[in-house]
Amino acid sequence: MSVFTVGTRGSALATTQTGHVAEALAALSGLTPETVLVKTEGDVTSGPLAQLGGTGVFAAALRVALLEGRCDLAVHSLKDLPTSQPEALVLAAMPERVDVRDALCARDGLTLEALPEGATIGTGSPRRSAQLKYARPDLEIVDIRGNVGTRLGRVKGSPQQADDGGVGRVAQGDLDAVVLAAAGLERLGLQEHITEYLDPAVMLPAPGQGTLAVECRPETVAAPGSALAAALEQLDDDATRLAVTSERGLLAQLEAGCAAPIGALARIEGETLVLDAVVCAPDGSDVIRRSARTRELTVDGARALGVELAELLLREGAADLAGL
Structure with missing residues (x-):
């Protein structure tokens, strides 16, 4: 393989984000990137985003393109991805997170x-x-x-x-x-x-905000001696993956998506992962805001932290407040 293909939406932001990732992977692998433009439901459907079928409207067509072999990789804004991951695809890399606000x-x-x-x-x-x-x-x-x-x-x-x-x-x-x-x-x-x-004290961001996710088929990262697989591993940022895993773990446990009035932000402080979350009444009349922390700095530990905080929020009435 001397070339790898990257699927992207056609918006200015999507092509810019894809370009950053493609250039980074090319520098790490020595391979040449090619971009494949994929039109998505979210690009062609009018009306409020909250009514477009919940999470994943921007991701579905990119995932189909991956599964059909029309591209090797797809670059997503992580906050747009559903929390349930298709078995036939993997999130191979999450580059270092940028501004979350x-x-x-x-x-x-x-x-x-x-x-x-x-x-x-x-x-x-x-x-x-x-x-x-x-x-x-x-x-x-x-x-x-x-x-x-x-x-x-x-x-x-x-x-x-x-x-x-x-x-x-x-x-x-x-x-x-x-x-x-x-x-x-x-x-x-x-x-x-x-x-x-x-400030996140005023407005907590969406789970995964500021993070890009590079998705591919499992065989892409499993290929022995693959320069692309090695580049994806290098591009992945451990601290980012831990933080967003806890945020998405919370979202999954609440059984909520990007249309829900929920914010979450995790960060590593020394040897501790701290997760803040807010659940809001849709009309803004009330909020429940809570935090949790763990010293288990593993993907499983991060996910468990999200589940733990979600359960606390549910016990305090989050489902009724937010209409989950």
Whole structure:
């Protein structure tokens, strides 16, 4: 093998993320990457993301392409992946995590605290919506769709962004602010639009946010002497895998997906893995926020930590609060 193929969605963010991973693997393996463009249901379906069949709408077509042998690897935003992993595919590498925070992009350089009463904030995420309402119940949350450029273009005073495949014709400059993942904005070089990085104490991110996942068929990582398999092993970051395994373990135990008003963030402090989680009422009227920790720094230990914290949240009424 002198060439490896990488499947990607067609959006600017997806192709940028895929390009970063492909270049890293090429440098580690000495192989030449080729990109395979795959159209996904999430790219062609309009309407609120929460109504598009739950988790995995952006991942399904990429996974089909992998299973059919149309590409060797697929690059996902981990937060978009369902917590149940298909037996026929493996998450072979998770590169070192980047910024986990959500970012406010507001008119006139405003922060969340400085937004006037009744200001409009756009987001397609029930998790972001609920935490915004909890922090600022006086704000109006507007459900929005589209890719990064489309969403940024909704902010008053923002120059119209390049169309990177957003769904249909949308309004321009009709909102006071939008909230997006900082990682995506930074990967696209659009961080100048950020007026405030939202502290996780105010808004916990989605499980896996800021993390990319490289998925492949099991034989790709099992091939003896494979330069690609060795490169995938080198690219995988242990601390990142432990953190996101605990976050996704919590999500799985709660039987929730990316449409649920749940945030989680894990980190390693010395020899301890610490997991913070929040479960919100969809209308932002109440939240349950709890933490747990473990010194068992293994994948099994990380997953068990997520399960433990999920069980605590369930005992405290998380299912009824969030409508799980």
